[in-house]
Amino acid sequence: MAYRTVLIEENKMMMERLTSVVRNLAGFEVSARYATAGDALGQMQAFNPDLILVDVDNEHNALLIPDLKRNIPGAVIICLARRWDSEAQAKLLYMGAKGYMVKPFTGEELLETVKNVSRSSLSAYSKVISFFSPKGKSGKSTLIANLGTVLAAKTNEPVAVIDADTQFGDMTVFFNLTPQSTIVEAVRDISFLSPVTLRTYFTDTGRNLQVLCGTSKPDMAETITIEGFTSLVKMSRNLYKYILIDIPSGFSDISATACELSDKTIITTMVNGGYEVQHMKRALEIFKAWDHYQERLDLLFTRVNPFTEEQKNKLSEQMGYPVKYIIPNEYLLVSEAADNGRMAVTRDPDSQFSKAVENLADSIIAGE
Ligand SMILES: Nc1ncnc2c1ncn2[C@@H]1O[C@H](COP(=O)(O)OP(=O)(O)OP(=O)(O)O)[C@@H](O)[C@H]1O
Ligand SMILES: [Mg+2]
Structure with missing residues (x-):
């Protein structure tokens, strides 16, 4: 069964890029795409996602992570940002995210991050x-x-x-x-x-x-x-x-x-x-x-x-x-x-x- 993935990203170019990476990755499928976490809330349950990739450069999205988690408790939430930021990462993990990645990413990087999710609190x-x-x-x-x-x-x-x-x-x-x-x-x-x-x-x-x-x-x-x-x-x-x-x-x-x-x-x-x-x-x-x-x-x-x-x-x-x-x-x-x-x-x-x-x-x- 493929990993049902929801993408949350406002920038259209970036969204296309990330979509094609996820689609081309064996074992993954893109189930739904939303511009903001607000849009995703209340809609994405229908797809029963396994993985939610959410852009956190948009601060509002970051604040909604606890709600995303409550919405689909079984999904793994991975945050996406243009730059690595240890402090932000620690906060997001505390809020319920399981990983943090720099975007755009390669299929290999996504796989590695998902694989490491169980160790995401390693830090x-x-x-x-x-x-x-x-x-x-x-x-x-x-x-x-x-x-x-x-x-x-x-x-x-x-x-x-x-x-x-x-x-x-x-x-x-x-x-x-x-x-x-x-x-x-x-x-x-x-x-x-x-x-x-x-x-x-x-x-x-x-x-x-x-x-x-x-x-x-x-x-x-x-x-x-x-x-x-x-x-x-x-x-x-x-x-x-x-x-x-x-x-x-x-x-x-x-x-x-x-x-x-x-x-x-x-x-x-x-x-x-x-x-x-x-x-x-x-x-x-x-x-x-x-x-x-x-x-x-x-x-x-x-x-x-x-x-x-x-x-x-x-x-x-x-x-x-x-x-x-x-x-x-x-x-x-x-x-x-x-x-x-x-x-x-x-x-x-x-x-x-x-x-x-x-x-x-x-x-x-x-x-x-
Ligand atoms: N337990 C030990 N007993 C005897 N000789 C030792 C021992 N540990 C290290 N040495 C020897 O002491 C010398 C210095 O060791 P080492 O290079 O590990 O020290 P260092 O503090 O890293 O030195 P440096 O200041 O050059 O970085 C080496 O010749 C090493 O073989
Ligand atoms: Mg030395």
Whole structure:
């Protein structure tokens, strides 16, 4: 049986365009067409539609979404707009819509959106985690690549790594990828994209783990605007359950924005001589300006030796703040694995390093 579709669109040219896309799509039929949601109400019941595509650039239509839903409770309502707008989308989903698309769309995009309807509230559940390090060489890229791998395997949910270490990102190396596009193009094009089209900028690494690679040329980093980066992260929430962001070390516009946008920021530092506790303390003082910082900040030390609970407690004491996670010193394993594009967690799942990453993943999954 074909998907009975109702189109609500005032602009005649756009209506013709959308009609032909839906008609040409196998499994879909256009049952009725209306200029406004007001016209559709009271008339479309006769067609018992499965799908209602409604233009929400017309504000009046947007306000009638609860009525459309009440009229045909079984139909899926997908909103259409010329531009992606995360805030508007959140409101419309709250009002009863199941999806939001940029128009005009292709048949493929419509199919993908309908398919994702059951996950359309994903953005409300998605978890964005940034890894902040006061200084470079903290082990955070190693950790992110391995954690992404574990989260994808454990949850079966869509997981993404965004390499926003804009000048010297190295996720391409970690995952041994040859990306067709990077964060630079994604941010450049973001105002024309919707989640469905944004997905194509990510590179597959396996079934449910994708990477938005960093730029290969450091000078391209300047083209990444804060506004574009913000839209990118917000839109990605519609695609992935877990999003791990690698950011440049230290405080910068990009790193501060990523942390602001994140549900959690994990401050990551490598134990290496002793000064790192001071760096971590100074960074922590700055983050303490956040409201409810305790809920949004976790501390993590890498290369901890001896890798014991006592050592973790000692670090917490020195910090005057609980250290939530520690990662052991396993240079040989992590560096050999990174060199050939294989993750330490897959190469040696029983190692202390892998177990520590697994603990971190479990705690993220549990929402701790
Ligand atoms: N748990 C660990 N034990 C020992 N060595 C590690 C560990 N994690 C990472 N390393 C090593 O430390 C170095 C830095 O790691 P990585 O590139 O992950 O850090 P980073 O914070 O992303 O650095 P950058 O500032 O260059 O982005 C690498 O040589 C890596 O192999
Ligand atoms: Mg790095």
